[in-house]
Amino acid sequence: MPKFPQLGDNATVPDILKMSAEAGAALMEVHEPIMRGPSPLSPGERELIAAYVSGLNKCQYCLGVHSETAKAFGIPGDAVDAMFEDDGEAGFGEKMAPLLNVARKLTELPSSITDADAQAVYDAGWDEKALHDAIMVTCCFNFMNRLLEGHGVHGNEALFKQRGPMLKEHGYLPLVRLLRPAGAAAAA
Secondary structure: OOOOOOOOOOHHHHHHHHHHHHHHHHHHHHHHHHHHHHOOHHHHHHHHHHHHHHHHHHHHHHHHHHHHHHHHOOOOHHHHOOOOOOOOOOOOOHHHHHHHHHHHHHOOHHOOOOOHHHHHHHOOOHHHHHHHHHHHHHHHHHHHHHHHHHHOOOOHHHHHHHOOOHHHHHOOOOHHHHHHHOOOOOOO
């Protein structure tokens, strides 16, 4: 029996968000600029960070969906599939490794991030905005991983393969429209 019987065995993110539709819509409104807004990080790189954080948290649903989304954006599939084999450096080279290191530390022990970790990001050619954006993605997906795991929602391969390309194509705003239909007023 699922943790939330009303969700059933095949629940997805929209099912959870519908339990508190206004908060769910606001949450997806935050996702869109974090994951798709202007950034030195491509949407694919941000999806990769989301997948990496989700894998660290052992959130099967988010790892599956965001790995497929990163692949849909052109991040090499073999590298995505192997990203946990050598602390996130598999196939991404020296440029992504310091960002993934920050994401790992922020996920596992936030107080362990040092000035040297930030400097490694800058030395790899990123700027402060890139570091900030990587931190925002990391924070967003630590929240989402806990939301999914707390509700007992895990997904399956077929769902991941479907949702990844769909998320690449349409972004996060369709969930807002699902949760807050046209004409519905946002909470003041």
